[in-house]
Amino acid sequence: MCAVRDLVKTYPAVRGRRGAPGTPAVRANDKVTFDIRRGEIFGLLGPNGAGKSTLVRQLTGLMRPDEGSIEILGHDIVRHPERAARILAYLGQESTALDELSVALAAETTARLRGLTAADARAERDAVLDELGLTELASRPVKKLSGGQRRLACLASALVAERPLLVLDEPTTAMDPVARRAVWAAVDRRRAEYGTTVLLVTHNVIEAETVLDRVAVLDRGRVIACDTPVGLKERVAGEVRVELVWREQAPLDVPEVAALRDIAVRSGRRWSLRLAPDEARAALAAVTGGAAFSALDDFTLATPSLEDVYLALGGDTRNLKGLVKT
Numbered sequence: 630m631c632a633v634r635d636l637v638k639t640y641p642a643v644r645g646r647r648g649a650p651g652t653p654a655v656r657a658n659d660k661v662t663f664d665i666r667r668g669e670i671f672g673l674l675g676p677n678g679a680g681k682s683t684l685v686r687q688l689t690g691l692m693r694p695d696e697g698s699i700e701i702l703g704h705d706i707v708r709h710p711e712r713a714a715r716i717l718a719y720l721g722q723e724s725t726a727l728d729e730l731s732v733a734l735a736a737e738t739t740a741r742l743r744g745l746t747a748a749d750a751r752a753e754r755d756a757v758l759d760e761l762g763l764t765e766l767a768s769r770p771v772k773k774l775s776g777g778q779r780r781l782a783c784l785a786s787a788l789v790a791e792r793p794l795l796v797l798d799e800p801t802t803a804m805d806p807v808a809r810r811a812v813w814a815a816v817d818r819r820r821a822e823y824g825t826t827v828l829l830v831t832h833n834v835i836e837a838e839t840v841l842d843r844v845a846v847l848d849r850g851r852v853i854a855c856d857t858p859v860g861l862k863e864r865v866a867g868e869v870r871v872e873l874v875w876r877e878q879a880p881l882d883v884p885e886v887a888a889l890r891d892i893a894v895r896s897g898r899r900w901s902l903r904l905a906p907d908e909a910r911a912a913l914a915a916v917t918g919g920a921a922f923s924a925l926d927d928f929t930l931a932t933p934s935l936e937d938v939y940l941a942l943g944g945d946t947r948n949l950k951g952l953v954k955t
């Protein structure tokens with residue numbers, strides 16, 4: 630339903646004025662290629678600055694690529710960017726003009742703009758607000774809601790008047806678990822009833838593992854892997870993750886601990902290691918059996934997550950949310 634081929638987007642360099650340093654050109658998307666199938670929840674996963682929003686802006690017709698092609702439901706979006714608005718609903722990260730309206734009016738106005746009659750727009754509005762648990766907030770201005778409520782209200786507007794493709798950029802940011810569940814239930818229902826396809830932008834690995842059918846992992850503008858979460862995890866199936874949390878500082882005078890130091894991803898008191906099963910056993914025996922044990926606060930042993938895949942692929946995890954617990 631969506632085919633992206635060799636998409637390239639470079640933000641040009643900006644020359645500094647009056648001696649101020651300029652900014653170099655940034656190749657935000659570098660030959661990005663993938664396909665999205667009808668009815669799937671397809672994810673774009675990557676850390677801050679990986680190029681996800683740039684990609685989405687091109688898919689939604691808001692930005693023109695330098696090179697490459699985008700075809701959605703047979704429409705050439707590079708040549709006809711205006712057609713994107715008729716095919717897809719886009720929930721961006723930024724707040725919009727809808728912020729000034731009440732929750733109900735924002736949804737109703739969007740439905741009208743998408744071609745529904747006044748009566749149909751009101752019916753859609755009521756159904757979507759009810760579905761997302763927003764009825765009580767219907768008369769409140771969007772801009773006066775909490776962060777999570779505002780996201781939900783913007784999603785309500787995105788969902789009115791069915792579109793075959795939903796493009797959702799971090800839809801559940803700032804939402805509580807009840808709101809998150811309402812979002813995924815609403816998405817699932819559309820998929821089941823209308824075969825709706827979803828492109829989900831996220832850097833939340835945990836959410837990605839649970840909701841996505843397939844995921845393209847983006848790193849510095851390039852797709853470094855594209856597969857099902859299970860398929861990606863199989864790439865590191867031979868490894869387990871060991872998490873060590875030290876009480877204060879790691880006892881580096883213990884040789885076994887010093888040896889682990891260089892292969893651990895360290896975040897304060899927490900060390901995260903990807904090891905072969907027998908290495909993991911040896912490491913745990915060393916830190917739980919000997920002199921290091923009194924310095925250890927906690928440890929866990931877990932099967933690989935998407936985070937491990939990301940690391941194994943050479944990704945830069947510094948900004949990947951849901952990874953490093955502090």
Ligand SMILES: Nc1ncnc2c1ncn2[C@@H]1O[C@H](COP(=O)(O)OP(=O)(O)OP(=O)(O)O)[C@@H](O)[C@H]1O
Nearest residue numbers: 640655657675676677678679680681682683684832
């Ligand atoms: N308008 C712009 N001008 C110049 N550079 C930009 C512009 N917008 C983004 N960039 C750069 O392009 C790269 C990709 O940015 P983009 O916003 O697409 O990343 P992202 O994956 O969506 O990040 P995030 O998760 O933080 O939203 C980054 O290096 C960013 O600094």
